[in-house]
Amino acid sequence: MGQIEGQIWDSARAEFVGGVLSWNPEGIIDAVRTAPSSEALFVVPGFVDLHVHGSGGRDVMDASPEALTTIAVQLARYGVTGFLATTLTATAQDLARAVDAVAAYKESDQGACILGMHLEGPFIDPEHRGAQPQERIRSMDQREMQDLLGRANGSIRLMTMAPDMPGGLEGISWLVEQGVRINIGHTGATLEVADEAIDRGADGVTHLFNAMPALHHRSPGPVGLALSDPRVFVEIIADGVHIHPRVVKMAFAAAQGRMVAITDGISAVGLPPGKHHLGELTVEVDEVAVRLPAGTLAGSKLTLDQAYRNLVSWGIDEAVVIQSLTETPWQRIGMKGHGRLIAGLSADFVVMNRDRRVLQTVRRGRPIYTAPA
Numbered sequence: 001m002g003q004i005e006g007q008i009w010d011s012a013r014a015e016f017v018g019g020v021l022s023w024n025p026e027g028i029i030d031a032v033r034t035a036p037s038s039e040a041l042f043v044v045p046g047f048v049d050l051h052v053h054g055s056g057g058r059d060v061m062d063a064s065p066e067a068l069t070t071i072a073v074q075l076a077r078y079g080v081t082g083f084l085a086t087t088l089t090a091t092a093q094d095l096a097r098a099v100d101a102v103a104a105y106k107e108s109d110q111g112a113c114i115l116g117m118h119l120e121g122p123f124i125d126p127e128h129r130g131a132q133p134q135e136r137i138r139s140m141d142q143r144e145m146q147d148l149l150g151r152a153n154g155s156i157r158l159m160t161m162a163p164d165m166p167g168g169l170e171g172i173s174w175l176v177e178q179g180v181r182i183n184i185g186h187t188g189a190t191l192e193v194a195d196e197a198i199d200r201g202a203d204g205v206t207h208l209f210n211a212m213p214a215l216h217h218r219s220p221g222p223v224g225l226a227l228s229d230p231r232v233f234v235e236i237i238a239d240g241v242h243i244h245p246r247v248v249k250m251a252f253a254a255a256q257g258r259m260v261a262i263t264d265g266i267s268a269v270g271l272p273p274g275k276h277h278l279g280e281l282t283v284e285v286d287e288v289a290v291r292l293p294a295g296t297l298a299g300s301k302l303t304l305d306q307a308y309r310n311l312v313s314w315g316i317d318e319a320v321v322i323q324s325l326t327e328t329p330w331q332r333i334g335m336k337g338h339g340r341l342i343a344g345l346s347a348d349f350v351v352m353n354r355d356r357r358v359l360q361t362v363r364r365g366r367p368i369y370t371a372p373a
């Protein structure tokens, strides 16, 4: 059990309120009490990253418990208390290994919680592959998915696929029936095809604007869908490199309550610039971006605490920013009402200073990261 005093985020009022947050020995919040408090500590719900491939030099495709623990521990530094281990387009064999590793992973007290998996590909549009390896892209294969779902034992929470590829739309209907949530992404779909994907049960868009046609006023495509359909959750990479900040601001204005801040972070997050790997690919990392040798962006080196500061600095209301890092990602994986600091929920939170730098990350009432003094 324990307690912390400071400015506590109140999701219902959408503001910080001076008070004391306390939790019981099981790590469940038992009360949030209002009390006069200094403005030195700011406490917000733990961040949830639904699209992250790796961190700290390790990758989900490494398919080992050590890699998953390294990623979980590293992400805690950035305020993350839960994430979806995200795969890349790869051979059926490599995907099966990654799924097996997550399904067999024994949750430890270390680091952020693995909430499940996000399969990014392999059933995507090669014309919009971004940094996904072209030779591994294939058409929807129900037998392969049946095998993966069997191995995953419920851990595949989200999948990115292209509805415009052969078997894509039928595949979406079938996967939704199997309980998998679908983002359309890495796709050249027209608005009509994107609409049909949503009618068949897809309910999200992967990294809006990236790896899809640009918004055209006579041909709205997946961007037009995402910004206009209230059923759709919208992932966005707020590193200032993948999308111009002003365009990020436009998206937040259009898709209120549906924006999900993600990192698309890769193994190089937290490491110095230089050559690193992303699945089978070699990538070049500088201070702000990760690119293939030809210059294509290949995931990011963004962290969610940095996304928070970026979004606020671009003029997006802090309440909206916090929602996109906490409540909305939970809601997107079917856990409506999570990601708040209220009695009865897990004591998962981030303690930040006035500059919104992470001082401590707490999961189930136990510190999983403490910044050096």
Ligand SMILES: [Zn+2]
Binding pocket: 120, 130, 186, 207, 211
């Ligand atoms: Zn991608």
